[in-house]
Amino acid sequence: MTDSRSAGSERRHPLLVLASASPARLATLRAAGLSPAVEVSGVDEEQAAAGLTDPSVQDLVLVLAQAKAQAVAAMGHGGDVIVLGCDSLLEFEGAALGKPADTATARSRWQRMRGRSGVLHTGHCLIRCSDRESRSAVSSTTVDFADITDQELDAYLATGEPQRVAGAFTIDGFGGAFVDGMNGDPHNVVGVSLPMVRGLLRELGVTWTDLWSRG
Numbered sequence: 001m002t003d004s005r006s007a008g009s010e011r012r013h014p015l016l017v018l019a020s021a022s023p024a025r026l027a028t029l030r031a032a033g034l035s036p037a038v039e040v041s042g043v044d045e046e047q048a049a050a051g052l053t054d055p056s057v058q059d060l061v062l063v064l065a066q067a068k069a070q071a072v073a074a075m076g077h078g079g080d081v082i083v084l085g086c087d088s089l090l091e092f093e094g095a096a097l098g099k100p101a102d103t104a105t106a107r108s109r110w111q112r113m114r115g116r117s118g119v120l121h122t123g124h125c126l127i128r129c130s131d132r133e134s135r136s137a138v139s140s141t142t143v144d145f146a147d148i149t150d151q152e153l154d155a156y157l158a159t160g161e162p163q164r165v166a167g168a169f170t171i172d173g174f175g176g177a178f179v180d181g182m183n184g185d186p187h188n189v190v191g192v193s194l195p196m197v198r199g200l201l202r203e204l205g206v207t208w209t210d211l212w213s214r215g
Contacts (some may be wrong), residue, residue, distance in 0.1 A: 013210045019072035019085040024165075024172060025191040032194050033212045039075065041068040041085065057091040058138045061123030066136055069125040077129040082206065085125040088191050090143075090167030092118035098166050106162040107153065110169075114178075115147035120167060120189045126200045135200040139193035141184030145169070148178050166191075 016036040018026060029036050048067035049060055069085025077083065090097040092113060100106035120143055125136040148156070161175060162168035169175040171182075171189050185193045198208040 014080045014082050014206055016211055017072060017077065017081055017083045019068045019083055020191075022086075022191050024170070025086060027172075028187055028190050028192050028194070033209075036084070039072045041071040043067045043071050045087075057089050057096040057119075057121050058123075058140070060096055061087045061089050061121045062125070062136055062138050063123070065123030065125040066134075069127045069134070073127040073129050073132065079130060081129040082201070082204070083127045083129060084192075084197065085127075086122055086192050088120060088122040088166045090118050090120050090169075092116075092167070097168070100163055100168045103157055103163060106168040107157055109167075110145075110148070110153050110156075110162065113145045113169075114153070115145065117142055117144045118167065119143070122188050122191060122193060124193065124196055124200060126197070126204060128204050128206075133204060135203045137196055137200060139185055139188040139196045141182055141186065141188045143167075143169075143171075143179055143189060144181040146178045146180045152178070 016034055018029065018036040018038050019041045021040045026036065026038060045064055048064055049055065052059055052063060064087035065085045068087065069083045073083045097109060100109060119140050121138055121140045123138050125134060127134040156162060156174060156178065159174045161170060161173050169178065171179050171186060182189065185195060187194045201208055
């Protein structure tokens with residue numbers, strides 16, 4: 001007797017590929033039930049943003065997310081693969097802040113940020129590799145920084161965490177206690193807004209829960 005649910009008739013679920021080396025983004029997606037493959041884009045961020053004239057921080061993160069997704073999608077993927085590219089920057093005092101170059105830079109930033117607020121912007125780009133259809137958007141979350149002491153700042157810098165992340169802070173690590181509050185999606189501050197990705201997937205005709213089947 002032939003099983004009507006043969007392999008050929010089963011619905012194929014999409015495979016998500018994360019175009020990012022960020023362990024925080026990967027952990028966030030995994031905690032939400034997804035099991036993305038990871039392929040780093042290798043995009044030169046300065047070159048990708050070189051064509052922009054007086055860009056806003058939102059413009060920067062969107063262009064960089066698109067460049068990363070496009071680079072990975074061009075690696076020969078097809079079929080049921082969907083590529084997700086992301087890029088995050090903190091907007092503070094009108095400037096776009098990525099990863100600090102060194103400990104001294106991280107210290108200077110925190111001395112200005114403590115007791116004040118900034119906005120963490122994350123650009124998202126999804127590309128369906130079968131037809132190169134794409135969707136992009138930016139999620140923004142206001143972050144209220146605690147007025148930490150010099151002693152706390154020294155200890156935080158000694159962990160090395162601020163030097164590895166955009167804006168020189170996290171909410172899912174040592175820095176979580178140094179954020180007093182947020183207005184917006186907290187996942188966005190980690191580096192990927194789950195509600196935004198769900199919405200962009202829907203625009204591409206993909207149901208969020210279908211991705212759980214690849215876990």
